[in-house]
Amino acid sequence: MPEETFVIVGAGLAGAKAAETLREEGFAGRVLLIGEEIERPYERPPLSKGFLLDKEPRDKAHVHEADWYDKHDVELRVGVSVTAIDRAAHEVRLSTKEPIRYGKLLLATGASPRRLEVPGSKLQGIHYLRTMADSAALKQALAHGGRRVVVAGAGWIGLEAAAAARAYGNDVTIIEPEPAPLHAALGPELGRLFADLHHEHGVDVRLDQGVAGFWGAGQVSAVVTSGGAEVPADVVVVGIGVRPNAGLAEKAGLEVSDGILVDQSLRTSDPDVYAAGDVANAYNPLLGRRIRVEHWANALNGGPAAARAMLGHDVVYDRIPYFFSDQYDLGMEMSGVAAPGEYDKVVYRGDVAAREFVAFWLNEGRVVGGMNVNVWDVTGDVQALIRSGRPVDEARLADPAVPLADLVA
Template identity: 85%
Template structure:
């Protein structure tokens, strides 16, 4: 068992679960968990779901109880950033100017929202959602109800915040440059279902349009679309994706391309530095290529995997990407990758009209992704189908009388 000092940059879900795993695996050396926020590590899904809807308290999002870190001898440094990595000296430098030596280093620095760089983008009332502080501010803006809310971007964050805004009693307009919501994530077939869902709940959905600018005198009062329309707005939510936080890695000379490049054990080009979570662009041997996954499950699973690799354990991180979402009365889970170009057919099992079904994305007759909508306890079976990589007749996939377990 290696000893010494293990430094984790990023007091995130991935970072905190890595620290937890190090202790569970018997590591007795020094662990420093360093985070820029003043909030102790928390999970991000509640920020656009339960917490934003005021259905869950702030504390429920935290990964550990407040005394967990002291009890497990994990040095939690909050409100502090790492400004540089000295690979040759095995040292990181903090924003406090303090140098800290490391034997192994984990980068769990996450990602930051992409910004809309258009006229008026600095006006008050334009929100981005990434942190607990962002969510608290947005909830305060939405909770009174009766506001005119414009959401830019119909990805997962855009759809979930649009649903929350409607449930708080606001008028909502959703602007998306693609022909369907979630076009890059699930393709037009399922994207169309989400468009219908939001329209049924009163969202004014404007597709094939982008945001050209914002109007207002200090406070945003309107959004200008790429088609020239002016949409009145008291509150704007921008959800157009994120960028991995790779500056530290780049400055340190690590290999970076759409994230920090890591192998199947989450090791970077430096054998003593690892990366996990949103920032890691990892080689996935199951998929046979690199993939950077921005979802909760990747942080939950990737942090522990990196911790074991840092301890010298054999690690093959080949998790199937997994995501879940709740919007109005629709709950769903998704496994796999279903971007346009990744599949050639979508097969449904169940009643898509009543939104109780499983959708399978196939490529060459093999299941590459699956989404269960208001159908539960089938994720393991769907992931087994993806892992098997066996050609399956679409008629058997669609037949509810054929157990999924029999198809893997």
């Protein structure tokens, strides 16, 4: 009887950690890990942080050493894509025309940057940041300093790119259509904190306006805002969000809506096909609804969870969304969901003016999100508060003298 083959489509962090987990859990069959990029699997946070700032070498981003895949009998195919899934035949077809039969299939195809479709969008000097190659090109564009950099979008990627551009000594303008940076992720209260942070570091933050177009003769030279202003630009960074790479799943007839729909075990509408990472729109039993999480921790934890589910383990993937960011002298960790409409109050603990505090988003007295800013070793307690689902005493929550662990007990 031929050995069973598990195919993983997408050689990013989620896919690589899934392959690692399959071997750790004792799976002895064939493991095939397929990636479109020519790089072996790597983590994405360094692309807008340490690697972009030239503080970390390229190799530090890789998930495993180069020889790990051979040592663990994982077939890593880079520079290859999957063009189709035949669910009835349990086969995937590769761009090399080769059919591969699978017993279980994991889709960890990630997401792609949303593109600005405006006049001039094809000019040179306009950067998107998703891949190692993107980050290397942007670093080269920023590294000499003295350039006029415009960042379209004040989300996490845009803000981190802006901070990197300033660190290299460039002039930076951020253009954001929402009333505050990170408005969709944090709401206006904490969004203003990041606007002030970038103002203090010499960034021109222009809110309530978008990008209407680009000017230039081959190379971008200016950005035109929705208000009609022309902002000079030698380099543009576009960070307006991502779209899940769910086309392959959709063509195969899997249920898709803002990503690939999966249950609490990361199983799709086909019991032999799973999805993890940015592309998975998963039912989270803790939150009681579906959520698609685009952050590093979701790939780190979701890949192994999917691998265990593929092996028949009883898996309930109910991780609390988690994210971290470093900008200038501000480091933060975010847990939970704090988008507008998800909360009715924000409570602060610590010194907000000094940017050493924890912010809590509450909904009907229960903590639904927490962000620690330049305060460390509290993420576990913050997540325990969210997971408990219990109403909290707001005065005690705001009092640094009361241990957070006491509010959960």
